[in-house]
Structure formats: structure tokens, C-alpha cells
Amino acid sequence: MNSISIKELDLKYQDAHVLKQLNLNIKKGEFLVLLGSSGCGKSTLLNCIAGLLDISAGQIWINDRNVTWEEPKDRGIGMVFQSYALYPQMTVEKNLSFGLKVKGMAKGEIRERVDRASKILQIEPLLHRKPSELSGGQRQRVAIGRALVRDVEVFLFDEPLSNLDAKLRADLRVEIKRLHQKLKNTMVYVTHDQVEALTLADRIAIMKNGEIQQLSTPADIYHKPCNLFVAQFIGSPSMNLLEGRIVGENFVYQDYRVNLMGYEFINQGDHDENAFLGIRPEHLALEPRDGYVKLISAKIDILEPMGDETIVWFDFMGRKWSVKVHGDHQLKWDEDADIYLDPKKAHLFAKQGEVRL
Amino acid sequence: MEQIQLTGPHGPKPKKTTVSRLGVYAFLFSAAVFFCIPLYVMLITSLKGMSEIRLGELFSLPGDPSFAAWVKAWGEACSGVECNGIQTGFWNSVKITIPSVAISIILGSINGYALSFWRFKGSNLLFGILLFGAFVPFQVVIFPLIIFLREVGLYGSLTGIILIHTIFGMPIMTLLFRNYFSSLPDELFKAARVDGANFWQIFFQIMMPLSIPVTVVAVILQTTGIWNDYLLGLIFAGRENLPMTVQLNNIVATTFGVREYNVNMAATILTALVPLAIYLLSGKYFVRGIAAGAVKG
Ligand SMILES: Nc1ncnc2c1ncn2[C@@H]1O[C@H](COP(=O)(O)OP(=O)(O)OP(=O)(O)O)[C@@H](O)[C@H]1O
Ligand SMILES: [Mg+2]
Numbered sequence: 001m002n003s004i005s006i007k008e009l010d011l012k013y014q015d016a017h018v019l020k021q022l023n024l025n026i027k028k029g030e031f032l033v034l035l036g037s038s039g040c041g042k043s044t045l046l047n048c049i050a051g052l053l054d055i056s057a058g059q060i061w062i063n064d065r066n067v068t069w070e071e072p073k074d075r076g077i078g079m080v081f082q083s084y085a086l087y088p089q090m091t092v093e094k095n096l097s098f099g100l101k102v103k104g105m106a107k108g109e110i111r112e113r114v115d116r117a118s119k120i121l122q123i124e125p126l127l128h129r130k131p132s133e134l135s136g137g138q139r140q141r142v143a144i145g146r147a148l149v150r151d152v153e154v155f156l157f158d159e160p161l162s163n164l165d166a167k168l169r170a171d172l173r174v175e176i177k178r179l180h181q182k183l184k185n186t187m188v189y190v191t192h193d194q195v196e197a198l199t200l201a202d203r204i205a206i207m208k209n210g211e212i213q214q215l216s217t218p219a220d221i222y223h224k225p226c227n228l229f230v231a232q233f234i235g236s237p238s239m240n241l242l243e244g245r246i247v248g249e250n251f252v253y254q255d256y257r258v259n260l261m262g263y264e265f266i267n268q269g270d271h272d273e274n275a276f277l278g279i280r281p282e283h284l285a286l287e288p289r290d291g292y293v294k295l296i297s298a299k300i301d302i303l304e305p306m307g308d309e310t311i312v313w314f315d316f317m318g319r320k321w322s323v324k325v326h327g328d329h330q331l332k333w334d335e336d337a338d339i340y341l342d343p344k345k346a347h348l349f350a351k352q353g354e355v356r357l
Numbered sequence: 358m359e360q361i362q363l364t365g366p367h368g369p370k371p372k373k374t375t376v377s378r379l380g381v382y383a384f385l386f387s388a389a390v391f392f393c394i395p396l397y398v399m400l401i402t403s404l405k406g407m408s409e410i411r412l413g414e415l416f417s418l419p420g421d422p423s424f425a426a427w428v429k430a431w432g433e434a435c436s437g438v439e440c441n442g443i444q445t446g447f448w449n450s451v452k453i454t455i456p457s458v459a460i461s462i463i464l465g466s467i468n469g470y471a472l473s474f475w476r477f478k479g480s481n482l483l484f485g486i487l488l489f490g491a492f493v494p495f496q497v498v499i500f501p502l503i504i505f506l507r508e509v510g511l512y513g514s515l516t517g518i519i520l521i522h523t524i525f526g527m528p529i530m531t532l533l534f535r536n537y538f539s540s541l542p543d544e545l546f547k548a549a550r551v552d553g554a555n556f557w558q559i560f561f562q563i564m565m566p567l568s569i570p571v572t573v574v575a576v577i578l579q580t581t582g583i584w585n586d587y588l589l590g591l592i593f594a595g596r597e598n599l600p601m602t603v604q605l606n607n608i609v610a611t612t613f614g615v616r617e618y619n620v621n622m623a624a625t626i627l628t629a630l631v632p633l634a635i636y637l638l639s640g641k642y643f644v645r646g647i648a649a650g651a652v653k654g
Contacts, residue, residue: 047547050547050551052547052550052551071550071553072547072550072551072553073550073551073552073553077551078551079547079548079551081544081547081548082544083542083544085542085544085545085547085548086548087545087548087549087563088567089566089567098549098552098554098562099551099552099553099554102552102553102554102555102558103553146548146552150552
């Protein structure tokens, strides 16, 4: 059963076509992350779902009800904003209860809901403070609380963690995940942080220029990116690329030949075309391993030790290549190293259209 | 632990009195004096008796200070044939200013709020027209307005002059509030909409409490503007409701009998007292409000 269903959604501003014939079905209880670079239309899509923007064409269904022309308050959604958007002049308690009061709910019930939400989010001691007297993380929690008291099916988050420092972000990320496991309602979460997306999502929708490129589980997105854009967008450092040609069983690049035994093509059969070969830094090695084939030998350009692992950068035929190795690898700058590759973990994309082969 | 001796520049940078700084102080001081001298002359003249004034010693302190001139200015001075002092004008001005200020600010803030958050079809055009209105010299529209007010039967009435002040205050008030509301985060408004608040609930419960600084600025601008108005009051208020400024002019310009400079000075100071008090009381908020608007655009 679908919790949110977006059909042929179009959104235009006078001069910009921001969302283009977008279709998206979100299942009940699903945690869906909208991931994409800045300006690709994530917030716009979320605002359309919430009813805060007038759409140009298409339909929006929430809980099997066509809400296309309905007011935000009637759609059964709660929303958490990037800037928190707490009402500055109201205490935390008033912030939480404002929506309920406006609705005309009985005092007792308001109390109950505020109490329950503040217990879940552990903001009980803060109820009588103003937003300006809270830390960033606490504000974020209050903002979530405001959606929580509405007791709605669908939660919409617009980059709720992007204003926080790295440590707090990691903590709150876990809390949001826990909250979802507890409440089991549908969550749509906008971010441009791929770690957030990969850790939180049941499914990720990767967007570019107002179009969804791939909608899939985090594992699928990571292991089987459907096109070159998705492949490069996910992963840090991003995927290494070679431009060459597939000839029979081999990927040929100048005088190099990579045997593609074990690569799972989408279309079986003979391939003979120009293509990109992509391989993630973590799927390369600097020593021979089972199933790996030697790719090249190159000079180490830069070493980036990160504690548990080290990123080794090479200058390879005018392109920067990176390899992730274990942190206690003894390597020196300017040395030559052999790079090995696992063809099963490689990715092939057609030169024409840049789609996965 | 051993104390480390630091050589070279360390700690807070020493403040130096430079020549340019002295120049700034000198300029500020002379400007202050320049503006204070007339005030000083007015004040001491109002405390002198007529015989002392006739000596022509403009700057000398009064030998026998008395508030007699003030009392006379307030309650007995003559404008034309009536001799009730400037108090009638004062109360007229109060009756004109308070409703005009309140109504123009309320309407201006609603306009500004609607224009910045509820973008409707033609809202930009409406704003453009209002902006244009702010720059139309009001002499141009006075005559049509007189005809309009006469047609609706409000010419020469208290309601009429209040309406006129409200109309003339509308562009600048709308502009002020629109710019302030535009500087508030859009998401605040969105959050309130998701919470289910309607047009008026968002205005009264969310936006109004946030607009106190700009409201203070608006009160100051409107109060001083309307209190100091002369022309509109003279034209539209009617004989019964002439504001204080008009009456002050009548008193000062009365050619009947002796010119009582002390009474004129006192009446002038009395008239200027309200705007003066407003500036002094709210100066801090005024600066803060203007600055807040400036920084946030
Ligand atoms: N009011 C508007 N008028 C015209 N264009 C707009 C308007 N609002 C947004 N856009 C454009 O729509 C596009 C999508 O904006 P949106 O805010 O959805 O991006 P986003 O994916 O949320 O980016 P970010 O990660 O930076 O928040 C942008 O290119 C933006 O310039
Ligand atoms: Mg955004």
C-alpha cells in the first residue's frame, strides 16, 4: 500500500522548469531519502508534497486520498525544516501545542500529546524555555516534536541536520533512525549528505535537475548504480573512471586490457562498444588478491591517512585515481605501486547515454 | 610556572587619539552647539517677562524666571478672536494623531504581511503602485481628495482628516512592514501553515509579536509626521479640529495687540514637546529597529 504517491508532477517557475513529470511511490512505513546536489529540486518536491507550493501539473496522493488541492494542514503531514523555524517568541511548550490549539483541540488532550512527544524526544526539562535559549541539537528536537504532536502518518524532513556540527549530526542521525523504528510512520527525508542517506534510508531517490535518476535500496545504489551520474555521486572519494572500449571479454584502454570475467552485464550477449569502466577506491588493492587482476603501475601522488584507512592518490593518464587501503599500510610518497582490480566489483557504463551495461 | 616575557606587540591594541578622531569630536560638538543654541534661546525667552525681553539681551539668563508665559500659552493665548490658549489645538492633535497612527500602522502591517507572505496574483503590481504612491508629491492629489471627501461628506471633519492621514501613511507603512516581514525566514510561515494556522492566526500569533521593533519605528515615524503636519490639518480638519501646529501659527501670527515673544516661545516648545518626548523615550528602540531592518535587508 502506498503512503505517498506522486503522479506526473510538474513544477515550473516563470523561467525555470524545476520538477519534470516526476513519478514516485512511497510505501507505508518506508523511510525514503531524497538525495541530490544543491538546487536539484529536493526541497521543491518536499514542499509540493506538503502543499506549500502550487504545482503546475500532476497529482499528489497521500494515504490513498487525492490531496492535490488540499491545504497543508489537511494532508496529514508533519514537517521539519532546515532552519527549524521554531516560533521565536513562544516557549517550547507553546511551540509544540500551537498547531493543536489552532485546531481547537481540548486542553487535556493537548497536554497529553505534548507530554508524550517531549518524553520521546527527551525535551521535558526544556518545555519552558524559548528557542533562543536552546542549543542547535535541542532546537532540532523541538522541531521534530512539533511534527510529532500532530500524530500524522507522514513526516517530511528538509535537511534537518545540515546546520549541526559533525558529531551532533551523527548522534541525531541515530536518534532519527530509532524514532522511525519506534513510530513506524512514513518518512521522507531530504539531504545532500550521502552518509545520511545510506545509513537512514530504506530506499533512496537520487535526483538531478528535477528528475529522479535512480530509486532503490542503499545497497543497490552503491553496488549497482544505474548510470554514471549516480555512480559518481555516491561514494567518497568518488568512483575512478577509465574511458575505453569493450571488446569481447575485455575492456580495452590504450594498451591496457582488463579481463571482465565475472562482471554481470544487464544484457547478456556480445558487447562491442565504447564505454566507461568505473571502480570504487575501496575495490582496488595495492597487492595481489584472489580474483583481482593487475591494472597498472603508477606513482603515488598524495597520501591521505584517516586513521583506520588511508586514501592513496595516483596520477594515472591525466586522471586522479584513488585507492582505499588499510591504515597500517606502509607506503611512501613518490613510490611506484601496482594497482589491482576486482572485475566483479567494477561498473561499466555505455559511452552513449552513460547508462549501466 | 615560569612567567614568559613577551616582547613586541602583545595584549590589547592601545587606543590612540589621532588627529582625525579629534576632528570628528570637534565636528560633533559644534553640530550639537549649532542645534542647541536656538533651543536655549527659546527656553530662556519663554521664562522671561516682556520687560526683560525688550532689553534685547538674547542670550542672558532670565533675572526672574517665571512660568507665567507657559500658563498663558497653554490656557489664555489668543488665536484670532478666541483666547483659550493652545490647549484646544493640543487636544485636537491628540484626537487626530492617535487614531491615525493606530489605523495606518494596523493597515500597513496587514498589507506588508499579505504582500510578503501570501503572494497572490497581482501582488507585485499592487506593491508597485503603493511604492509609487510613496513618491507622489502630495500637493498633486490634494485637490482631488478635497472633492472626494466633500462628495462623501467627510470634508472638514475629524474622520476626514484621520482618513487622509491613513491614506498618506499607507505606502510608507506598507513598505516598512513588507521589508521587515520579507527579512523573516520563509520557513517560519511555512511551519505555521503546516500547523494549520490561517491568515489571521499567523498574523496575530506569529508575525505581530515578531514585529515589535519595526512597529516602534512605525509609531515614531507616524506620530511625529502626523503631529508635525500643518498643511493637511489646515485643509481637511475643519475649523473645529485644527491641529496644534495650525493653532500655534495662528497664535504666533496674531497681529492683534503686543507680540508676546515669551508666550510664543512657550507655545512653540509645548507643540514640539510630543515628538521630542517620543524620540527621547524610544530612541534606543528606534536605532535598534532601523538597524535590524538595515542588516536583514
Ligand atoms: N521562488 C523561486 N523562483 C524561481 N526559481 C526557484 C524558486 N525557488 C527555487 N527555485 C529554483 O528551483 C530549483 C530547485 O530549488 P530547491 O530549493 O528545490 O533545491 P534543493 O534541491 O532543495 O537544493 P538545496 O540542497 O540547496 O536545498 C533551484 O534551481 C532554484 O533556483
Ligand atoms: Mg533545499
